[in-house]
Amino acid sequence: MISENPRVRFAPSPTGYLHVGGLRTALYNYLFAKKNSGTFILRIEDTDRTRLVEGAVENLITTLKWAGLDYDEGPGKDGGYGPYVQSERLDFYKKYTDELVQQKKAYYCFCTSDRLKELRDEQQKGGLQSKYDKHCLRLSENEINEKLSKNEPYVIRLNVQPDELIHINDIIRGDVTFNSNVVDDQILLKSDGYPTYHLANVVDDHLMKITHVIRGEEWLSSTPKHILLYQFFGWEIPKFAHLPLLLNPDKSKLSKRQGDVAVEDYRAKGYLKEALVNFVALLGWSAGDDKEFYSLDELCQSFSLERVNKAGAVFNIEKLQSMNFAHLQKKTDEELSELLKDELALSSFKNCSISNNKLLLIVQAMKERINFVKEIILNAGYFFAPPQAYDQDAIKKRWTTESAALLQKFSEVINAIENPAKEDYENALHRVAEESAVKNAAIIHPLRLAVSGVSGGPGLYDIFFILGKEETINRINIALEKIKV
RNA sequence: GGCCCUAUCGUCUAGUGGUUAGGACAUAGCCCUUUCACGGCUGUAACAGGGGUUCAAAUCCCCUUGGGGUCACCA
Numbered sequence: 001m002i003s004e005n006p007r008v009r010f011a012p013s014p015t016g017y018l019h020v021g022g023l024r025t026a027l028y029n030y031l032f033a034k035k036n037s038g039t040f041i042l043r044i045e046d047t048d049r050t051r052l053v054e055g056a057v058e059n060l061i062t063t064l065k066w067a068g069l070d071y072d073e074g075p076g077k078d079g080g081y082g083p084y085v086q087s088e089r090l091d092f093y094k095k096y097t098d099e100l101v102q103q104k105k106a107y108y109c110f111c112t113s114d115r116l117k118e119l120r121d122e123q124q125k126g127g128l129q130s131k132y133d134k135h136c137l138r139l140s141e142n143e144i145n146e147k148l149s150k151n152e153p154y155v156i157r158l159n160v161q162p163d164e165l166i167h168i169n170d171i172i173r174g175d176v177t178f179n180s181n182v183v184d185d186q187i188l189l190k191s192d193g194y195p196t197y198h199l200a201n202v203v204d205d206h207l208m209k210i211t212h213v214i215r216g217e218e219w220l221s222s223t224p225k226h227i228l229l230y231q232f233f234g235w236e237i238p239k240f241a242h243l244p245l246l247l248n249p250d251k252s253k254l255s256k257r258q259g260d261v262a263v264e265d266y267r268a269k270g271y272l273k274e275a276l277v278n279f280v281a282l283l284g285w286s287a288g289d290d291k292e293f294y295s296l297d298e299l300c301q302s303f304s305l306e307r308v309n310k311a312g313a314v315f316n317i318e319k320l321q322s323m324n325f326a327h328l329q330k331k332t333d334e335e336l337s338e339l340l341k342d343e344l345a346l347s348s349f350k351n352c353s354i355s356n357n358k359l360l361l362i363v364q365a366m367k368e369r370i371n372f373v374k375e376i377i378l379n380a381g382y383f384f385a386p387p388q389a390y391d392q393d394a395i396k397k398r399w400t401t402e403s404a405a406l407l408q409k410f411s412e413v414i415n416a417i418e419n420p421a422k423e424d425y426e427n428a429l430h431r432v433a434e435e436s437a438v439k440n441a442a443i444i445h446p447l448r449l450a451v452s453g454v455s456g457g458p459g460l461y462d463i464f465f466i467l468g469k470e471e472t473i474n475r476i477n478i479a480l481e482k483i484k485v
Numbered sequence: 486g487g488c489c490c491u492a493u494c495g496u497c498u499a500g501u502g503g504u505u506a507g508g509a510c511a512u513a514g515c516c517c518u519u520u521c522a523c524g525g526c527u528g529u530a531a532c533a534g535g536g537g538u539u540c541a542a543a544u545c546c547c548c549u550u551g552g553g554g555u556c557a558c559c560a
Contacts, residue, residue, distance in 0.1 A: 011560090012560090013559080013560050015559085015560080045560065047559090047560080048558095048559055048560065050559085051559065051560080109558095113557095113558075116557090116558090120557090124486085127486055127487080128486085128487075129486085129487045129488070129556065130487095130556065130557095131556085153558090155558055173490070173491095176489070176490080177489095178488075178489070179488085181488095182487070182488050182489090182556085184556075187557085187558050189558090190558040191558055192558075194558090196557090196558070196559085196560085197559075197560050198560095201560090216554095217489095217490065217491095217553085217554065217555095218554055218555070218560095219554095219555095219560095220489065220490065220554075220555080221488070221489055221490085221554070221555040221556075222555075222556090224489095242490085244490090244491085244553095245490095245553070245554070247552095247553080249495095249496085251552060251553070252552090252553075253553075253554070279497090282497065282498080282509095283497070284497090286497085286498060286499070288499070288500085289499075289508090290498095290499075290507075290508045290509080292497095292498095292508080292509055292510095309498080310490075310491060310492090311490090311491050311492065311552090311553090312490095312491075312552085312553065312554090313496090313497065313498090314496055314497075315497095316495095316496050316497065316510070316511085318496080318510060318511060319496070319497060319509080319510045319511080320510095321510090322509085322510055322511085323509095323510085329523090366522095367523095368522060368523040368524090369521065369522045369523075370522090379521090394520095398520095429519095439519095440519065441519055441520090443519090444519040444520080445519070445520070447519095448519075448520065454520090454521085455520060455521075456520050456521030456522075457520070457521060457522085458520095458521080458522085459519085459520090460519065460520080
């Protein structure tokens with residue numbers, strides 16, 4: 001159990017959409033906070049002006065909210081540590097870099113990007129790690145002032161001392177040690193006056209009293225820089241937890257090239273938030289038992305960082321899909337028919353009026369045949385309008401020379417029944433089959449084809465009942481005209 | 486390439502010195518069935534390799550190999 005009330009943050013940069021990896025990071029932060037009566041903070045890291053995307057912040061917030069991950073503090077929800085957008089915190093970064101420069105823990109650098117590039121190329125040619133050579137550290141105060149007065153562009157760099165061991169005590173990975181010799185004199189303040197991630201992140205985490213930094217493993221190798229900064233400032237170092245990466249099927253870091261990575265894409269495809277959250281939660285964490293279906297609340301109860309895995313996890317869409325199916329089955333028919341209504345409004349059937357009661361029946365008939373609600377429309381449009389075409393393969397296979405006569409007969413029999421129930425349709429069919437001395441199947445298959453246009457689907461009598469007697473007869477008549485062998 | 490992380494079925498994982506190595510997805514077969522599904526049952530399938538430590542190693546240690554991340558005035 002965590003003693004104090006932890007404060008954690010999800011700190012995305014607003015460069016477009018919420019990545020599913022980001023969703024998982026946000027989720028683990030959220031779960032950790034909820035489990036330990038902590039605070040979940042959203043902080044926007046928009047220090048790269050070149051990559052800003054308009055509307056990205058709003059999109060991020062909307063998507064997080066959709067997933068059910070409401071933040072306790074963040075943009076629009078000040079908890080006394082704002083602002084929560086880094087571009088509005090520039091004064092802080094300036095103040096703290098000045099402090100570092102005064103103490104010679106950071107220094108001015110006037111090197112051009114050309115010189116830096118040359119340096120890198122040379123080092124790479126020699127098979128060395130590319131690292132700044134502290135060239136500008138030699139500048140005297142006078143030289144610096146002169147360059148400053150001439151308005152020469154500059155950056156501020158971290159002054160890393162050699163031959164020091166830097167320990168990271170990671171909750172997931174244990175002790176990880178780096179030699180400071182491999183740590184570059186990281187740029188802290190860019191020439192445009194904006195901080196880099198490393199500086200802004202450390203300053204804000206300190207100022208916002210973040211107790212646990214839970215982030216992706218791609219940050220592990222820059223954590224020594226952050227530790228150094230905490231030490232230089234004399235600040236308490238938060239606990240770190242570096243999460244295993246989400247992977248493509250080929251085991252590389254999950255990327256756009258190999259499929260959808262935006263949460264909004266999955267949302268648009270019809271994945272339930274419950275399924276996506278459940279799936280992503282289990283990518284790198286398990287409670288230690290065989291339980292596999294969790295609500296967000298249950299996750300909050302069971303989650304712990306100690307049980308997070310170390311190795312990366314492949315984002316397996318098949319499993320996500322089956323999870324979506326499972327969560328779909330858990331929804332009530334009423335919930336599903338509301339979702340169906342929404343989908344209908346977006347479809348070509350938006351003008352077809354259909355009663356709530358019928359919607360409910362359709363949902364019941366279809367729910368175990370779909371992975372997404374919209375598949376009811378895609379695969380069973382015949383509930384909303386007569387079929388436009390008839391499956392040719394099915395015709396070939398199921399339609400015989402006597403089909404027409406049998407359907408005609410069936411149509412007449414049900415026509416005589418007042419308000420037929422499902423059993424009435426079934427009895428009628430059995431009667432026709434018996435009188436005509438054919439198997440039930442000889443009628444059933446052509447009949448299904450006639451009313452739905454396809455060969456698969458819910459129980460035939462369910463379809464009749466949902467369609468109603470008039471419509472059923474109507475469709476048989478249309479089919480008798482259109483289907484010729 | 487340097488540094489760092491990592492390694493149980495195809496995939497997600499359980500397992501923390503003694504298990505017939507368990508579950509889920511996927512896959513194959515069977516059953517149910519008017520179709521398509523659901524469901525039920527059964528099967529195929531894993532401890533990367535090599536050294537140690539130990540009476541005993543998937544579990545602890547070392548090496549190798551594989552995979553990944555990172556080396557920007559991006560986060």
